[in-house]
Amino acid sequence: MASNTSFSFSAAFLIFFIVGLASAQLSTTFYNASCPKALETIHAAVSAAVSKERRMGASLLRLHFHDCFVNGCDGSILLDDTSSFTGEKTAGPNNNSLRGFDVVDTIKSQVESVCKQAVSCADILAVAARDAVVALGGPSWSVQLGRRDATTASFSAANNDIPSPTTDLSPLISAFSKKGLSTTDMIALSGAHTIGQARCTSFRTRVYNETNIASSFATSLQSNCPTSGSDDSLSPLDAVSPYVFDNYYYKNLIRNKGLMHSDQQLYNGGSADSQTTTYSSDAAKFYSDFAAAMVKMGGISPLTGSNGEIRTNCRKTN
Numbered sequence: 001m002a003s004n005t006s007f008s009f010s011a012a013f014l015i016f017f018i019v020g021l022a023s024a025q026l027s028t029t030f031y032n033a034s035c036p037k038a039l040e041t042i043h044a045a046v047s048a049a050v051s052k053e054r055r056m057g058a059s060l061l062r063l064h065f066h067d068c069f070v071n072g073c074d075g076s077i078l079l080d081d082t083s084s085f086t087g088e089k090t091a092g093p094n095n096n097s098l099r100g101f102d103v104v105d106t107i108k109s110q111v112e113s114v115c116k117q118a119v120s121c122a123d124i125l126a127v128a129a130r131d132a133v134v135a136l137g138g139p140s141w142s143v144q145l146g147r148r149d150a151t152t153a154s155f156s157a158a159n160n161d162i163p164s165p166t167t168d169l170s171p172l173i174s175a176f177s178k179k180g181l182s183t184t185d186m187i188a189l190s191g192a193h194t195i196g197q198a199r200c201t202s203f204r205t206r207v208y209n210e211t212n213i214a215s216s217f218a219t220s221l222q223s224n225c226p227t228s229g230s231d232d233s234l235s236p237l238d239a240v241s242p243y244v245f246d247n248y249y250y251k252n253l254i255r256n257k258g259l260m261h262s263d264q265q266l267y268n269g270g271s272a273d274s275q276t277t278t279y280s281s282d283a284a285k286f287y288s289d290f291a292a293a294m295v296k297m298g299g300i301s302p303l304t305g306s307n308g309e310i311r312t313n314c315r316k317t318n
């Protein structure tokens, strides 16, 4: 009798424990029942946006990174300023630089039209990042799903937690380590700079004042990036194939043709050199490490279960 009661109690406890655990974890099949068309809807919208403008693939990938590094992958990057908080969009790493918010709005409204308030903005960013990489010829991976959306954002965390382009290797390693990502992950994730563009202000000092840069490369960049002015003038992060997700980022680095100071830190006589060299000659290894690191990055502190909310408009809380 007594042992029976304690058995039922333990069983009930175990069930609550398992349910609790399950709700705190992401899964690739999270929307199978609640929104079976979610993934195909996001995929179609990302394909359309990238066909219209190839750079958008890079911009969508970066949005997910900047979301995850600021209090976790919780869609906080998408919130506009309100009277109660200043959002992340105007923080130093983001202001006049992040783009794709309008594309995310389009994706969200298409997803809302197939399933009302079922799919979070945070998950849309994670899936869009994967689909963008695939659209530009890169690797694919299964995206873990079930993130919920934050009801606040942090201007100060965006300033503090996203590394700047003048960062040295050791603080780059620390910035990723603080998010649970290894040095290997950091070097693989930096390969995202095989697509997309940077503003003159992000690489000016490097092309005028650094010595570990190929001189022809530095000279060619200076015309478009004068010593003062033209802060927003763009150059590709990978000058060889800016719209293809390949391993030219690393091939460029071993020729001292990294665009930003932080890029060239991955090949500067230090501890990152050997991994950079491996990726420069083994695209398959880069792809599999990049995919694994994206899954890890996508798992940074998600809101799950009954935490957060499913926003209906990615720019504002419900």
Ligand code: HEM
Residues within 6 Å of the ligand: 055, 057, 058, 059, 060, 061, 062, 065, 096, 097, 098, 099, 163, 164, 165, 166, 167, 172, 186, 189, 190, 192, 193, 195, 196, 197, 198, 199, 200, 201, 202, 237, 260, 262
């Ligand atoms: C390792 C540390 C990193 C630093 C210091 C860094 C910094 C930067 C900077 C300064 C820019 C140019 C911004 C501008 O001038 O407007 C940029 C662009 C970009 N970053 Fe990073 N980044 C890092 C890691 C990452 C990671 C992990 C990802 C994604 C997984 C990523 C994806 C991108 C993409 C795709 C672009 C081009 C965006 C576009 O063309 O719209 N970056 N990054």
Ligand SMILES: *[C@@H]1O[C@H](CO)[C@@H](O)[C@H](O)[C@H]1NC(C)=O
Residues within 6 Å of the ligand: 029, 032
């Ligand atoms: C979930 O849906 C995906 C895509 O439609 C399908 O491939 C997968 O088999 C489904 N998984 C489960 C457990 O229902």
Ligand SMILES: *[C@@H]1O[C@H](CO)[C@@H](O)[C@H](O)[C@H]1NC(C)=O
Residues within 6 Å of the ligand: 090, 091, 095, 096
């Ligand atoms: C963001 O950029 C705009 C336009 O350049 C500028 O006016 C504004 O002061 C910047 N915001 C912050 C918070 O730096």
Ligand SMILES: *[C@@H]1O[C@H](CO)[C@@H](O)[C@H](O)[C@H]1NC(C)=O
Residues within 6 Å of the ligand: 204, 205, 206, 208, 209, 227
């Ligand atoms: C290069 O370094 C010099 C000396 O420190 C400095 O005065 C100058 O502003 C720097 N130039 C750029 C473009 O950063």
